[in-house]
Amino acid sequence: MFELSIAEARDALRARKISAAELTGAYLGAVETLNPELNAYITVTPDQALAQAQAADVALAKGEGGPLTGIPLAIKDLFATKGVRTTAASKILSPFVPPYESTVTANLLRDGAVFLGKANLDEFAMGSSNMTSAYGPVTNPWQRQGSDAKLVPGGSSGGSAAAVAARMALGATATDTGGSIRQPAAFCGIVGIKPTYGRCSRWGVVAFASSLDQAGPVARTVEDAAILLGSMSGFDSKDSTSANMPVPDFATAVKRGVKGLRIGVPKEYRMEGLDPIIDKLWQDGLAWLKAEGASVVDISLPHTKYGLATYYIVAPAEASSNLARYDGVRYGARVPGRDLIEMYENTRAEGFGVEVKRRIMIGTYVLSAGYYDAYYLKAQKIRALILKDFTDAFEKVDAILTPTAPSAAFGQGEKVEDPVTMYLNDVFTVTANLAGLPGLSVPAGLDHQGLPLGLQVLGRPFDEETVFAVGGAIERAAGFTALPTIRAGA
Numbered sequence: 106m107f108e109l110s111i112a113e114a115r116d117a118l119r120a121r122k123i124s125a126a127e128l129t130g131a132y133l134g135a136v137e138t139l140n141p142e143l144n145a146y147i148t149v150t151p152d153q154a155l156a157q158a159q160a161a162d163v164a165l166a167k168g169e170g171g172p173l174t175g176i177p178l179a180i181k182d183l184f185a186t187k188g189v190r191t192t193a194a195s196k197i198l199s200p201f202v203p204p205y206e207s208t209v210t211a212n213l214l215r216d217g218a219v220f221l222g223k224a225n226l227d228e229f230a231m232g233s234s235n236m237t238s239a240y241g242p243v244t245n246p247w248q249r250q251g252s253d254a255k256l257v258p259g260g261s262s263g264g265s266a267a268a269v270a271a272r273m274a275l276g277a278t279a280t281d282t283g284g285s286i287r288q289p290a291a292f293c294g295i296v297g298i299k300p301t302y303g304r305c306s307r308w309g310v311v312a313f314a315s316s317l318d319q320a321g322p323v324a325r326t327v328e329d330a331a332i333l334l335g336s337m338s339g340f341d342s343k344d345s346t347s348a349n350m351p352v353p354d355f356a357t358a359v360k361r362g363v364k365g366l367r368i369g370v371p372k373e374y375r376m377e378g379l380d381p382i383i384d385k386l387w388q389d390g391l392a393w394l395k396a397e398g399a400s401v402v403d404i405s406l407p408h409t410k411y412g413l414a415t416y417y418i419v420a421p422a423e424a425s426s427n428l429a430r431y432d433g434v435r436y437g438a439r440v441p442g443r444d445l446i447e448m449y450e451n452t453r454a455e456g457f458g459v460e461v462k463r464r465i466m467i468g469t470y471v472l473s474a475g476y477y478d479a480y481y482l483k484a485q486k487i488r489a490l491i492l493k494d495f496t497d498a499f500e501k502v503d504a505i506l507t508p509t510a511p512s513a514a515f516g517q518g519e520k521v522e523d524p525v526t527m528y529l530n531d532v533f534t535v536t537a538n539l540a541g542l543p544g545l546s547v548p549a550g551l552d553h554q555g556l557p558l559g560l561q562v563l564g565r566p567f568d569e570e571t572v573f574a575v576g577g578a579i580e581r582a583a584g585f586t587a588l589p590t591i592r593a594g595a
């Protein structure tokens with residue numbers, strides 16, 4: 106059961122070789138066994154999942170059903186789910202039960218998906234390690250050879266990625282503001298795609314940095330990610346930044362091949378001190394694409410070196426503004442005080458964790474009257490230059506190949522003392538968010554300790570199809586079959 110991909114499970118369900126109740130039952134069993142160890146879920150919803158699976162079986166028996174009928178998924182606990190607690194991994198939202206469903210999850214339900222529960226994440230999606238969750242860290246199902254030290258699954262969608270890698274879900278929703286789909290996908294040996302800004306509706310997704318946030322899927326194969334993205338995408342009048350564009354058949358694009366495509370290699374991404382094993386994997390990726398008929402073109406993205414600094418001004422600025430709504434008045438947790446101001450202070454002091462407070466302070470500072478021009482305005486200008494770098498590059502190439510992250514998964518407790526070291530993780534991923542471009546991470550090899558490494562494919566706005574074509578070619582060439590130590594069915 107656990108070896109099936111989404112595409113295979115869908116076909117087996119339609120052929121009535123397995124039932125949705127069986128499939129969901131198996132996955133719920135895996136969650137029950139493994140979640141105490143991995144903490145990938147904050148909330149598990151077995152009753153809802155079994156009811157949805159039964160409804161799926163009824164539809165399938167009649168030859169009806171959508172593209173995801175009976176497929177058990179995990180939902181990042183940043184998506185509002187009607188009647189199911191939605192915490193954003195923060196104490197401040199611990200009592201929040203949304204009276205509405207996010208557009209992305211509503212789309213998945215329309216297509217027949219089964220929801221197993223809400224996946225853990227970094228608090229308000231701020232982080233690269235899933236160590237900042239108020240509900241405890243997530244453990245990566247992968248371990249270094251000969252060591253049982255606990256590793257991080259990456260962040261912020263660490264619960265989603267760990268759940269999919271450990272076979273505690275067939276796929277999951279995730280979100281990416283600066284790398285939070287791609288980096289955990291790379292750390293957990295699975296596929297993740299952040300689509301073009303505007304492709305998936307942000308309505309009902311707890312906001313972190315609204316001009317950067319995008320929803321997307323994580324899954325075990327490129328085809329599965331394409332199937333999920335097809336369901337999650339689409340115009341939504343409730344999100345003013347939602348793109349009114351047709352949704353292509355992403356899954357078909359996966360098999361398209363790369364013959365004649367020009368693949369860009371940005372020289373600025375060959376950073377000083379780049380781990381030789383990551384560099385080697387990057388070269389392997391380029392060689393695979395060449396062997397399939399693509400050509401490799403050297404390009405320059407000259408403003409890359411300002412990417413992290415720009416991101417860590419824009420993202421906290423927007424976060425500080427978005428998080429102002431958590432005042433203890435309308436919803437969420439409240440800590441009383443002698444007067445209104447003290448109630449605000451107590452609620453926010455108690456409700457937010459350390460990393461969230463750090464972001465609010467940085468954001469408030471860069472937006473303050475005396476520093477607005479020096480930081481925020483300047484960052485906006487550099488953001489425009491970063492986009493222009495990409496626009497110029499995409500005159501010469503059809504897609505860009507880079508590593509996803511500068512290292513494999515690190516240990517729990519490493520890098521947490523120094524936020525700047527943690528922020529360096531995002532060096533290859535933040536530019537796609539600043540420029541609004543689609544980016545996919547595909548597992549491509551193992552490091553010397555047996556941990557998975559990912560390659561990142563970037564594409565033109567709304568050209569996810571080419572990104573999927575390149576990702577599919579890398580997946581076929583890499584033949585990545587390694588499995589995590591901790592997994593259901595092992």
Ligand code: GLN
Nearest residue numbers: 231232281282283284285
């Ligand atoms: N690691 C980045 C941050 O902490 C990105 C997070 C994300 O994409 N949500 O801001």
